[in-house]
Amino acid sequence: MAVLVVAEHDNEELNEATLKAVTAAQAIGGDIDILCAGNDCGSVAEAAAKIEGVRKVRCAKDPALEHFLAEAMEAVIVPLMDEYDAMVAPATTVGKNFAPRVAAKLDVMQLSDVTAVEDADTFVRPIYAGNAMMTVKSGDAKKVVTVRPTTFQAANAQGGAAEVEELSVDLGDLKSQFVGEELSDSDRPELAAAKIVISGGRGMGNGENFHMLDSIADRLGAAVGASRAAVDAGFVPNEYQVGQTGKVVAPDLYIAVGISGAIQHLAGMKDSKTIVAINKDEEAPIFQVADYGLVADLFDALPKFEEEIDKLGYKAG
Amino acid sequence: MKILVPVKRVLDYNVKARVKPDQSGVDLSNVKMSMNPFDEISVEEAVRLKEDGKAEEIVVVSIGPEKAQETIRTALAMGADRGILIKTDETVEPLGVAKLLAKVVEEESPDMVVLGKQAIDDDANATGQMLGALLGWPQGTFASKVEIADGAANVTREVDGGLQTIKINLPAIVTTDLRLNEPRYASLPNIMKAKRKPIDMKVPDDYGVDIAPRLQVVKVTEPPKREAGEIVESVEELVSKLKNEAGVL
Numbered sequence: 001m002a003v004l005v006v007a008e009h010d011n012e013e014l015n016e017a018t019l020k021a022v023t024a025a026q027a028i029g030g031d032i033d034i035l036c037a038g039n040d041c042g043s044v045a046e047a048a049a050k051i052e053g054v055r056k057v058r059c060a061k062d063p064a065l066e067h068f069l070a071e072a073m074e075a076v077i078v079p080l081m082d083e084y085d086a087m088v089a090p091a092t093t094v095g096k097n098f099a100p101r102v103a104a105k106l107d108v109m110q111l112s113d114v115t116a117v118e119d120a121d122t123f124v125r126p127i128y129a130g131n132a133m134m135t136v137k138s139g140d141a142k143k144v145v146t147v148r149p150t151t152f153q154a155a156n157a158q159g160g161a162a163e164v165e166e167l168s169v170d171l172g173d174l175k176s177q178f179v180g181e182e183l184s185d186s187d188r189p190e191l192a193a194a195k196i197v198i199s200g201g202r203g204m205g206n207g208e209n210f211h212m213l214d215s216i217a218d219r220l221g222a223a224v225g226a227s228r229a230a231v232d233a234g235f236v237p238n239e240y241q242v243g244q245t246g247k248v249v250a251p252d253l254y255i256a257v258g259i260s261g262a263i264q265h266l267a268g269m270k271d272s273k274t275i276v277a278i279n280k281d282e283e284a285p286i287f288q289v290a291d292y293g294l295v296a297d298l299f300d301a302l303p304k305f306e307e308e309i310d311k312l313g314y315k316a317g
Numbered sequence: 318m319k320i321l322v323p324v325k326r327v328l329d330y331n332v333k334a335r336v337k338p339d340q341s342g343v344d345l346s347n348v349k350m351s352m353n354p355f356d357e358i359s360v361e362e363a364v365r366l367k368e369d370g371k372a373e374e375i376v377v378v379s380i381g382p383e384k385a386q387e388t389i390r391t392a393l394a395m396g397a398d399r400g401i402l403i404k405t406d407e408t409v410e411p412l413g414v415a416k417l418l419a420k421v422v423e424e425e426s427p428d429m430v431v432l433g434k435q436a437i438d439d440d441a442n443a444t445g446q447m448l449g450a451l452l453g454w455p456q457g458t459f460a461s462k463v464e465i466a467d468g469a470a471n472v473t474r475e476v477d478g479g480l481q482t483i484k485i486n487l488p489a490i491v492t493t494d495l496r497l498n499e500p501r502y503a504s505l506p507n508i509m510k511a512k513r514k515p516i517d518m519k520v521p522d523d524y525g526v527d528i529a530p531r532l533q534v535v536k537v538t539e540p541p542k543r544e545a546g547e548i549v550e551s552v553e554e555l556v557s558k559l560k561n562e563a564g565v566l
């Protein structure tokens with residue numbers, strides 16, 4: 001058995017989601033190699049080589065791989081799969097984009113957004129916004145798996161000393177090309193990796209009011225998230241959305257402010273360790289999953305909350 | 318330009334899925350079914366492209382039971398021109414759906430296939446990408462903006478870090494995200510008109526592809542249930558409990 005884990009990175013740093021994918025790959029079993037595909041991503045390959053339990057790092061560098069376009073990723077990965085029994089990638093927007101193409105090319109059914117690996121053939125994954133968990137046994141010879149990072153422990157990022165192999169890359173004629181991007185440059189932790197997340201919903205009223213969440217987040221070292229309604233209304237950008245069709249988070253503390261708690265939102269945060277809901281409607285469904293509920297107007301509660309954590313020593317950022 | 322829009326009939330997004338006691342699946346008897354919300358967005362986008370004079374014909378296709386005809390009719394009432402129902406009572410996985418769609422593409426030669434990014438029942442987020450690979454077409458997934466010009470589409474995509482724009486040559490696959498548009502409600506006259514639009518009836522065998530499931534369902538269970546906690550009286554109490562009881566501050 002051998003498993004190819006496709007690293008998630010930004011050409012400079014290895015993303016923590018990769019470490020989670022390695023853990024999932026270990027549960028499948030066999031030798032684990034990591035593919036770093038990108039542009040000038042030598043530092044990523046070095047970091048990957050240090051992950052405990054990795055046999056080999058394979059590095060594919062090409063300007064056309066800089067933005068991980070699905071077609072280019074497919075062209076790199078599919079030929080490599082002759083040597084592997086499974087491919088594992090984090091279920092990020094990058095992984096979700098290319099993995100199904102690899103699966104179709106190998107004529108296998110992808111296992112999407114897997115939350116547990118029972119054995120080399122058996123996987124658990126959420127369906128219906130996480131209102132049901134499905135255990136499936138794959139009859140395919142090779143497995144193509146995307147894993148939900150929040151449900152796997154990170155593999156040890158240190159202790160390994162894998163060799164790094166440079167691959168020769170032939171991408172052929174690509175029919176897609178990168179035009180541009182608008183990425184948020186925030187100093188706050190990434191939503192998916194933050195220990196504390198504070199999210200606002202339609203109840204926030206407008207984007208300006210999100211400053212109340214920002215300043216609490218800066219004190220706590222938290223990430224800021226949002227419901228779909230807040231994103232659709234233009235309060236905050238799309239990458240803030242937590243939920244079935246947004247990001248899945250499972251921090252130690254999730255604070256939902258002015259969010260009603262629709263199933264699609266719960267799907268993205270109900271595995272958080274401690275959930276707090278602040279909502280003025282005591283009937284709001286969010287209270288059914290909250291460990292601590294505060295029935296209050298958020299415009300009163302948030303300033304007080306900030307004062308109280310200030311007393312605990314969480315100073316302004 | 319001709320656009321193909323695959324639409325799936327799924328449990329309505331407002332209905333909470335109930336797991337069957339025998340753990341064989343989710344109970345779909347006597348529950349409201351609707352068009353997958355992302356597919357409504359796809360239909361809307363195609364209709365807008367037609368209204369803008371960028372597209373001439375919109376064909377919708379659904380793979381599913383007899384009743385999926387209703388889903389097709391909804392799309393026709395929104396402005397699609399004709400439909401194809403590939404009738405089956407079996408569950409067809411995204412790989413099987415993609416293979417059937419690849420055959421439909423062969424017959425129909427569309428310039429673009431617009432799918433939803435995800436079906437809200439299987440949450441697979443796979444079919445569009447698979448179809449792209451089978452056809453050797455480029456893809457613009459999770460689209461929040463699509464602009465057609467000079468035989469290509471500029472697609473703005475919702476990605477983890479923000480927004481990314483790519484240019485893909487036609488023919489191409491687009492999968493839709495929530496912010497692409499707001500789907501219209503069909504007007505009564507259009508619902509009446511849709512009744513006369515043609516729907517081609519097919520079965521998977523007509524296409525000669527193997528759609529047998531690759532994943533055997535071992536069981537479907539309820540997720541661990543979260544108990545509601547307590548209602549606190551004040552912010553002071555909340556912060557104190559977060560510090561002293563939950564230990565998260």
Ligand SMILES: Cc1cc2nc3c(=O)[nH]c(=O)nc-3n(C[C@H](O)[C@H](O)[C@H](O)COP(=O)(O)OP(=O)(O)OC[C@H]3O[C@@H](n4cnc5c(N)ncnc54)[C@H](O)[C@@H]3O)c2cc1C
Nearest residue numbers: 201202203227228229243244245246258260264265280298
């Ligand atoms: C296909 C599909 C996918 C979806 N995916 C997602 C997803 O990924 N993530 C997601 O979040 N949603 C998603 N949704 C949308 C979801 O169904 C809900 O519409 C959405 O989560 C509601 O957002 P909200 O709770 O902010 O707004 P609302 O439901 O309008 O709730 C606002 C809440 O704020 C409270 N409030 C108002 N003013 C105050 C105040 N001053 N103080 C305190 N409380 C106040 C109100 O009591 C209310 O409970 C999806 C829907 C569909 C159809």
Ligand SMILES: Nc1ncnc2c1ncn2[C@@H]1O[C@H](COP(=O)(O)O)[C@@H](O)[C@H]1O
Nearest residue numbers: 323324380432433435436441442443444
């Ligand atoms: N049975 C089906 N019939 C028609 N279209 C489908 C079907 N299954 C999936 N699709 C399309 O593929 C998209 C993604 O579905 P999935 O890959 O299952 O999450 C959906 O939004 C539809 O556009």
